Amino acid sequence: MRKRIGAVLACWLLGALVLSGCARQENDEDAAETLLANAQAGDVNARAALEEAAARGDAQARFVLGMLYTYGTGVRQDYAQARLWFEEAAAQGHAEAQYKLGEMYARGWGVRQDTAKALVWYEKAAERGAAGAQFELGVMHEYGRNAPQNKQTARTWYDKACAGGFQAGCTAREKLDKAGN
Numbered sequence: 001m002r003k004r005i006g007a008v009l010a011c012w013l014l015g016a017l018v019l020s021g022c023a024r025q026e027n028d029e030d031a032a033e034t035l036l037a038n039a040q041a042g043d044v045n046a047r048a049a050l051e052e053a054a055a056r057g058d059a060q061a062r063f064v065l066g067m068l069y070t071y072g073t074g075v076r077q078d079y080a081q082a083r084l085w086f087e088e089a090a091a092q093g094h095a096e097a098q099y100k101l102g103e104m105y106a107r108g109w110g111v112r113q114d115t116a117k118a119l120v121w122y123e124k125a126a127e128r129g130a131a132g133a134q135f136e137l138g139v140m141h142e143y144g145r146n147a148p149q150n151k152q153t154a155r156t157w158y159d160k161a162c163a164g165g166f167q168a169g170c171t172a173r174e175k176l177d178k179a180g181n
Helices: 002-020 029-040 044-055 059-071 079-091 095-107 115-127 131-143 151-163 167-180
Strands: none
Touching: 029 044, 044 059, 059 079, 059 095, 079 095, 095 115, 095 131, 115 131, 131 151, 131 167, 151 167
């Protein structure tokens, strides 16, 4: 299970690096793969390259650093450091960073658990199209967790999450529909 999560995270982070241009060398995707692999292996130079991009204001680099610290990939796991990187990226409107902040508050990862703050971050992320946040809003509305219980609102968020490729949103929508009939 841990290897699978690591593999999924690696693929996801690689995509994030390629899209952000953090490893930009005339569109050299091999450089991005190398940077990610080296950062995961604890290479301080690769991490330094991400940190330099983050210092220049690259929201995607800030987000990727937050992910590295969240899961302890190539660095010591440090939720406080992750939160700082996510907050910087979120302030720039980075939807996935906003979603991760929502997760941190919802689950109490390195912060005091606060579902009201989680709701705020999920809403910001969902408005920007983060399917995971859309799913979480569906859950909150379906069960009335720090949001008014409203099955129709839940269905709407599940639909958006499903349309965004978040399979759990499709499953939750189907379950909600069956329960309603």
